[in-house]
Amino acid sequence: MTELKCVGTTVARKDAIEKVTGAAEYIEDRFLGPLLYLKMKKSTVAHGKIKKLDISRALEYPGVKTVLTGKDYKSKIGLYLVDRDFIAIDKVRYWGEPVALVVAVSEKIAAEAVELIDVEYEELPGVFDPFEALKPDAPIIHENLGSYEVVPIFYPQEGTNIANHFKLRKGDTDQGFAEADLIIEKEYYVPQMQHVPIETHKAAAHWSPDGKLTVWSTAQSPNVVRQLLAKSFELPMHKIRVISSFIGGGFGGKAGAGLEGLVVPVAQKFPGYVARIVLNREEDMQGTFTRQAMYATLKTGVKINGKITALEYKMIWDGGAYTEYGVNIVRSAGYSSTGAYEIPNVKTDSYCVYTNNSIGGPVRGFGMCEMQWGIERHMEYIAKELKMDPLEIRLINGMKNGSTTAAGQVVEDVDFKKCIETVADQIKWGKKEPGSNGKLRGKGISGLVKCPAQPSNASSSAIIRINEDGTAHIMVGATEMGQGMLTAMSQIASEILHIPVEKIDIKVPDTDFTPYEWQSVGSRITYTCGTSVKRAAEDALGQIYRAASDLLQVPQEELTFDGKMIYSTKDANKKATIAEVADSCKKCTGEGIAGPIIGRGSFIPSNMTNLDPETGQGNPGMFYCFGATGAEVEVDPETGVVTVLQLASSIDAGKAVNPQLCKCQLHGGTIMGLSTALYEEVKFDKGVMLNRNFTDYKISSIDNTPHIDSFIIETPETKGPFGVRGIGEQPMIGVAPAIANAVSDALGVEFNTFPLTPERVWKTLHEKK
Amino acid sequence: MAECVKISFTVNGEQETRDAAVGQTLLSFIRDELHLTGTKSGCEIGECGACTVLLNGKPVNSCLVLAVELDGKDLVTIEAIAKDGKLDKIQQSFIDHAAFQCGYCTPGMIISTKALLERKENPTDDDINEALSGNLCRCGAYQEIRAAVKDAAKK
Numbered sequence A: 001m002t003e004l005k006c007v008g009t010t011v012a013r014k015d016a017i018e019k020v021t022g023a024a025e026y027i028e029d030r031f032l033g034p035l036l037y038l039k040m041k042k043s044t045v046a047h048g049k050i051k052k053l054d055i056s057r058a059l060e061y062p063g064v065k066t067v068l069t070g071k072d073y074k075s076k077i078g079l080y081l082v083d084r085d086f087i088a089i090d091k092v093r094y095w096g097e098p099v100a101l102v103v104a105v106s107e108k109i110a111a112e113a114v115e116l117i118d119v120e121y122e123e124l125p126g127v128f129d130p131f132e133a134l135k136p137d138a139p140i141i142h143e144n145l146g147s148y149e150v151v152p153i154f155y156p157q158e159g160t161n162i163a164n165h166f167k168l169r170k171g172d173t174d175q176g177f178a179e180a181d182l183i184i185e186k187e188y189y190v191p192q193m194q195h196v197p198i199e200t201h202k203a204a205a206h207w208s209p210d211g212k213l214t215v216w217s218t219a220q221s222p223n224v225v226r227q228l229l230a231k232s233f234e235l236p237m238h239k240i241r242v243i244s245s246f247i248g249g250g251f252g253g254k255a256g257a258g259l260e261g262l263v264v265p266v267a268q269k270f271p272g273y274v275a276r277i278v279l280n281r282e283e284d285m286q287g288t289f290t291r292q293a294m295y296a297t298l299k300t301g302v303k304i305n306g307k308i309t310a311l312e313y314k315m316i317w318d319g320g321a322y323t324e325y326g327v328n329i330v331r332s333a334g335y336s337s338t339g340a341y342e343i344p345n346v347k348t349d350s351y352c353v354y355t356n357n358s359i360g361g362p363v364r365g366f367g368m369c370e371m372q373w374g375i376e377r378h379m380e381y382i383a384k385e386l387k388m389d390p391l392e393i394r395l396i397n398g399m400k401n402g403s404t405t406a407a408g409q410v411v412e413d414v415d416f417k418k419c420i421e422t423v424a425d426q427i428k429w430g431k432k433e434p435g436s437n438g439k440l441r442g443k444g445i446s447g448l449v450k451c452p453a454q455p456s457n458a459s460s461s462a463i464i465r466i467n468e469d470g471t472a473h474i475m476v477g478a479t480e481m482g483q484g485m486l487t488a489m490s491q492i493a494s495e496i497l498h499i500p501v502e503k504i505d506i507k508v509p510d511t512d513f514t515p516y517e518w519q520s521v522g523s524r525i526t527y528t529c530g531t532s533v534k535r536a537a538e539d540a541l542g543q544i545y546r547a548a549s550d551l552l553q554v555p556q557e558e559l560t561f562d563g564k565m566i567y568s569t570k571d572a573n574k575k576a577t578i579a580e581v582a583d584s585c586k587k588c589t590g591e592g593i594a595g596p597i598i599g600r601g602s603f604i605p606s607n608m609t610n611l612d613p614e615t616g617q618g619n620p621g622m623f624y625c626f627g628a629t630g631a632e633v634e635v636d637p638e639t640g641v642v643t644v645l646q647l648a649s650s651i652d653a654g655k656a657v658n659p660q661l662c663k664c665q666l667h668g669g670t671i672m673g674l675s676t677a678l679y680e681e682v683k684f685d686k687g688v689m690l691n692r693n694f695t696d697y698k699i700s701s702i703d704n705t706p707h708i709d710s711f712i713i714e715t716p717e718t719k720g721p722f723g724v725r726g727i728g729e730q731p732m733i734g735v736a737p738a739i740a741n742a743v744s745d746a747l748g749v750e751f752n753t754f755p756l757t758p759e760r761v762w763k764t765l766h767e768k769k
Numbered sequence B: 001m002a003e004c005v006k007i008s009f010t011v012n013g014e015q016e017t018r019d020a021a022v023g024q025t026l027l028s029f030i031r032d033e034l035h036l037t038g039t040k041s042g043c044e045i046g047e048c049g050a051c052t053v054l055l056n057g058k059p060v061n062s063c064l065v066l067a068v069e070l071d072g073k074d075l076v077t078i079e080a081i082a083k084d085g086k087l088d089k090i091q092q093s094f095i096d097h098a099a100f101q102c103g104y105c106t107p108g109m110i111i112s113t114k115a116l117l118e119r120k121e122n123p124t125d126d127d128i129n130e131a132l133s134g135n136l137c138r139c140g141a142y143q144e145i146r147a148a149v150k151d152a153a154k155k
Helices: A016-021 A056-060 A107-114 A130-134 A173-179 A222-232 A259-269 A281-287 A326-335 A368-386 A390-397 A416-426 A485-497 A525-552 A578-583 A659-678 A735-747 A758-768 B026-033 B089-096 B106-119 B125-132 B142-154
Strands: A035-042 A048-054 A064-069 A098-104 A118-123 A162-170 A182-190 A202-207 A213-217 A240-243 A274-278 A293-302 A308-320 A345-354 A440-450 A460-466 A472-476 A504-506 A559-561 A565-568 A575-577 A598-603 A625-635 A642-652 A708-713 B004-011 B014-021 B052-055 B058-061 B074-076
Touching: A016 B089, A016 B106, A035 A107, A035 A259, A035 A281, A048 A098, A056 A064, A064 A107, A064 A259, A098 A107, A098 A259, A130 A293, A130 A308, A130 A345, A162 A326, A173 A293, A173 A308, A173 A345, A182 A368, A202 A259, A213 A222, A213 A259, A222 A240, A222 A259, A259 A274, A293 A368, A308 A326, A308 A368, A326 A345, A326 A368, A368 A390, A368 A440, A368 A735, A390 A416, A390 A440, A416 A440, A416 A625, A416 A642, A416 A708, A440 A735, A460 A485, A460 A525, A472 A485, A472 A525, A485 A504, A485 A525, A525 A559, A525 A565, A525 A575, A525 A578, A525 A598, A575 A578, A625 A735, A642 A659, A642 A735, A659 A708, A659 A735, A659 B142, A735 A758, B014 B026, B026 B052, B052 B106, B058 B106, B089 B106, B089 B142, B106 B125, B106 B142, B125 B142
Parallel strands: A035 A274, A213 A240, A308 A345, A472 A504, A642 A708, B004 B074
Antiparallel strands: A035 A098, A048 A118, A064 A098, A162 A345, A182 A293, A202 A213, A202 A274, A293 A308, A440 A625, A460 A472, A460 A598, A559 A565, A565 A575, A625 A642, B004 B014, B052 B058, B052 B074
16 A cells, blocks of 8 residues: 555544534524424333323413324334334323323423423333333233334344344354353343433524425434335435534434424424424433443353353343344444454353333443453452463454454454453553552453444445646545544545545535435444545545546546646656646637546445344454553442542554544543443333433543553554544443453453442442352 | 513523523523533433533532523533634644543543633543533543543643
8 A cells, every 4th residue: 555645644623613602503503494493201110001191281382283192193203113102192101101191382481381292191001111011911012013114134023022132153062162161151231321312402493485395303313214214204305414513422322213303394384494303411411312221141061171162142132112224233242242352152142122111322432342341350269269360361262364253254454452451551451559548459351343334235335526727525434423434434525535624614514415324323424434434535536536637637547636736757747737627628729528527436335244133243343443441440348439549541543543543542542431430330120210410410520530551553454445444433332341351350240230339339249248 | 481581691602692491500501502512411400411511610410400590691512612713722722632532421530620720721531520520421531531621631
């Protein structure tokens, strides 16, 4: 590969000035025009039949335009399993489920009118953990599960609460366990968490008399929103325009679609108005996707030399009341179920189970934080039993080039060893530090891996327009939620076109103008959209060379481009600027040569396959991104307070397009992981979410965030653009286990769940005594 | 309609007289009446700091202040931090250190930093942590923010 000029350098974010001056527009800033305000009436029971729903008093309230109920929505919505009503019809399945929607001329009036809606429920027995839900006599949450439309890679079981059962069988676990010298079996539990982006979910819609629907949305994928709306409301795609803006944090919570569908019938009923819904913090926490809780049993067989011969992983996921998206998290955790390690014999059963808790769904990590919590804690038990170094156990079993995943996919371009040794070196692994003032110190490490969880047909595209003056516009359907997409795509285009980043404009998507991108999820954009942009730039450059060849009367292969001039390598006087080529495209005779230059690029992965329904074997990963986390903690045994002294995080980015922004992602993911390790747990009481604000649901703030030592490893991904792989989610995965392993090292007690709150640490320590 | 009160105040250096609805928050007044949308809403109950503005030079959560309390006071929002088309040193430092990702908390973060640097010329890590502990950043740009604030102080 020739030396790179722009990819691999740090340039300032494309959105920097807008974001520091308050000029950056987020979606709510674009809700203009005659506005209608929407407010949901929410259920007060977790599972019940709607016996009476009287909206008459609300309808009469001055300023109320209308009140909608479930019957105003003709279909359900869902990305993978179409199981969700926009507004409950006949029954509610979780506490806080919308049962009616007030439309009014102000937010205040809408909120007041909500209180005038009279609902009576016949409460049904609820199920609040998946084990209850799996019992043969458990109340059935979705009576018509068998009739729901589902993508045929998921397996809902009618007459049960099982929304998906993912099965994986690799090798022969009976033989694997027979070969083992030691069998270890443990249970693990990961509670629900919430994304809590500082910008809550918001959407608005406008219906034009000519039948054009415009939707403004905080969603991570305007194209998927359009796809789901087209289906739900039976509209052709060219009549739906979905506008994205800067997104104030997504973290998976804004994947798919939800609110967007809620606002559509209101807009249709009141053409010319902009019908808007803005969730407040409590509504956002309670009513949007939570991370599904995982209850797991993990059994491994190990030889005395540390080699793991067999793994049996049973994961039961609390999918909540609707699992339209959750079914895929369960699948993803299933096909990745050996984590960063190669294990020859694997039996995994991963169940997505309906309960009457809040809706489960995608969160940064997409099942990996939960599933690898089990794997990475289990490594510690193995090391202890064998009296081996936990680092050594990980190195013995860690994946390398040519290893096969649980799904049997061969991984390439892997340097997991470097990732984990880097963090181990940083925290001076093996050197135990004494604590001070009665506090105890410990160290822990964790490996991690993730591939994007996406269907094999998840595609991507880009358009690059070259202006008359040689500047350029990039058009993509990827969204900007902080990850730095705009900057990375500009750098990739700049690298190929030799047009400096400051002469490239790139905007957030608008489905009427920007080309298709499946979703900005799964740490996939730099790879997928990056490939599309690279191809579009190459296409544009090819057109520039062809036009220049004609203009200068020089064969194409004789031409070169130094970033300023396209010139003949044989006669440097034969030259033209991009502007000259892009502008007139004319010879001195006035004959036309070529029209405006528009580069086009698209991408679909060619290395993914369907998985065998019985064995889960196949190629689910577009690429695999490995990394590691190391931590040193100090624990106060009197109070249970954990202080993080060192936190080291490494990720194999393949090639960091922008090292500064890559590190920001690495730090951000690590901090989110730390926040879940120490603080975050959504608490329910019979389906009622108890901690619905930042006081009761604590997240990391600056005063409790330690310094992070971060390391970008660059083992090029052969198929990625410039060797790139995505890293957005991965840094989060190893943090909770690394912290827990360190606390365990300090105290000599084990943790099979987190967060490691002072209460939990103290109790665990004192139970031992 | 809601009862209104006439209030006089300065906003970003300009004298203004407006009607403010009784019960309206300063955050809503800033966004919906003054159309200064750089100030962001994140929780509306004083927990996240996204709506931080300077009121008589002090950082406040504008969601916890009533619009009528603005009467006779001086309000500064993120829109007035850059002067004459030139970025403030804090803004430049935030860019240099990439001290934001999604950018939603950034206006509040910069306002809180502005107030801190008015009080302390050379803040320590502890000073920064204390001054910005009420501004939540879910993207986790805290490490970059600490570096940016220190760097801005030096400029």
